[in-house]
Amino acid sequence: MPELPEVEAIRRHLASTLTNMSIDRASVRRRDVIRDLGGRRRGRLHPADLGVGRRVEMVDRRGKQLIVRLEDGIGIVIRLGMSGRLELHPRGSRSTSPHRHVVWMLRGAGTSPETRLDFIDPRRFGGVHLAQSPSDLEERLLAGLGPEAHTIAPETLYDRLRRTSRSIKTAMLDQSVIAGVGNIYADEVLFAAGVHPNQPANTISRPQVKRLADALRVILQKAIEQGGSTIQSHTLPDGGVGNFASHHKVYGRGGLPCTRCGDSLDRVVLGGRSTTFCATCQGVHPHG
DNA sequence: CTTGCGTCCTGCTCGC
DNA sequence: TGCGAGCAGGACGCAA
Numbered sequence: 001m002p003e004l005p006e007v008e009a010i011r012r013h014l015a016s017t018l019t020n021m022s023i024d025r026a027s028v029r030r031r032d033v034i035r036d037l038g039g040r041r042r043g044r045l046h047p048a049d050l051g052v053g054r055r056v057e058m059v060d061r062r063g064k065q066l067i068v069r070l071e072d073g074i075g076i077v078i079r080l081g082m083s084g085r086l087e088l089h090p091r092g093s094r095s096t097s098p099h100r101h102v103v104w105m106l107r108g109a110g111t112s113p114e115t116r117l118d119f120i121d122p123r124r125f126g127g128v129h130l131a132q133s134p135s136d137l138e139e140r141l142l143a144g145l146g147p148e149a150h151t152i153a154p155e156t157l158y159d160r161l162r163r164t165s166r167s168i169k170t171a172m173l174d175q176s177v178i179a180g181v182g183n184i185y186a187d188e189v190l191f192a193a194g195v196h197p198n199q200p201a202n203t204i205s206r207p208q209v210k211r212l213a214d215a216l217r218v219i220l221q222k223a224i225e226q227g228g229s230t231i232q233s234h235t236l237p238d239g240g241v242g243n244f245a246s247h248h249k250v251y252g253r254g255g256l257p258c259t260r261c262g263d264s265l266d267r268v269v270l271g272g273r274s275t276t277f278c279a280t281c282q283g284v285h286p287h288g
Numbered sequence: 289c290t291t292g293c294g295t296c297c298t299g300c301t302c303g304c
Numbered sequence: 305t306g307c308g309a310g311c312a313g314g315a316c317g318c319a320a
Contacts, residue, residue, distance in 0.1 A: 123297040182313050
């Protein structure tokens, strides 16, 4: 569910709290959210797999994935899927969610109180992946991801879009092309760049690519600063909500007037995903 | 190899 | 008020 800005906002919260804390213990309430690095649901589980006994060195993000880096090159990768979220609570506080699948207890140096990290995911499209070594992490999980969407250079984006004849929207949602864009920001970026979502990626012109790369940088960065877009279940680990949804120009606005020209926004299904755009401002395949 | 479609899940909203 | 249909921020597996 969350896209790059939401995951980045979550990462910042987790990093400020969890860095240098040690994992005292962990428990798994639903085994099927634990995945191997290929994404398959995992059978057996050893406590060390969840980082028990190790210190958190940093919390990273790659695309939509969170990476809790522990001592000895071990990493826990968390994908939130459509409905996943992470919550931080003081030890002992009650949780009301029936979908709390993984729980970690962490403690800082000395006698500091324990903090609890909950992984909650009603639909269970998300999951917790376990990497036993840096090579596991890089070669099998993070490989195959394209460049970060908010910092990609126009020339790099151009080269990558040349490789596929799929629609530009489908290509932007493909994490191996660029990493971090989901359905909200794909529509927002295409609108800002004035590009029709159905235009084949390999026909996107250099001026269009420049506008797309600019829009990716500006929109994603702004959304990060606003704490992401809260549509339904996106919340930050402290319970706060993101404020970027009020800036959406097209997502969720099908049938409403375009903020730029006033014409009614179109809503279609493209690649199985709801797609909203302005046929006037994002005219058909303008190639430039 | 690439591409498009079905599937995995629960919860919420809307119309009857 | 209840009930079913439709929809949801993602990404994998599979068949053509």
